[in-house]
Amino acid sequence: MDGLTTTTGEGDAALDQRLSDELDAVNAAATAGTPAARELTVRVVDAAGALVGGVSGWTWGEAAGIAMTWVDEAHRGGGVGAELLAAFEAEARSRGCRRVFVTSFTFQAPAFYERAGYREIFRWEGVPTDGRDDVHLRKDL
Numbered sequence: 001m002d003g004l005t006t007t008t009g010e011g012d013a014a015l016d017q018r019l020s021d022e023l024d025a026v027n028a029a030a031t032a033g034t035p036a037a038r039e040l041t042v043r044v045v046d047a048a049g050a051l052v053g054g055v056s057g058w059t060w061g062e063a064a065g066i067a068m069t070w071v072d073e074a075h076r077g078g079g080v081g082a083e084l085l086a087a088f089e090a091e092a093r094s095r096g097c098r099r100v101f102v103t104s105f106t107f108q109a110p111a112f113y114e115r116a117g118y119r120e121i122f123r124w125e126g127v128p129t130d131g132r133d134d135v136h137l138r139k140d141l
Contacts, residue, residue: 064089099138106135
């Protein structure tokens with residue numbers, strides 16, 4: 001490692017973008033013939049245009065991934081989450097996806113996804129702390 005410097009720090013948007021670009025190139029080469037990944041978002045707003053909830057994720061080949069799901073606390077339990085998930089899955093299907101993946105910490109909403117037909121495929125215990133787990137789920141569309 002002569003002449004090389006290692007730097008540790010906080011968030012670095014330029015580094016994140018460069019890593020994403022480099023990995024996209026590797027992924028494209030390894031999956032020739034598969035269209036590039038595309039972002040997929042769904043939002044629900046109220047009559048005033050205020051955000052009530054949303055989902056963001058991606059589709060790539062036959063797979064879709066949910067990165068983030070959020071519903072305003074005042075609207076939880078009223079079907080907003082189910083609507084968001086249904087819309088995400090419908091668009092994923094229209095893009096040719098056959099499965100959806102999502103992760104949810106045990107203190108978030110794994111039971112919500114299980115009620116929607118997702119099944120746990122594994123979990124990382126002790127993430128982010130002891131007594132909490134990072135649950136990974138999958139649904140075949």
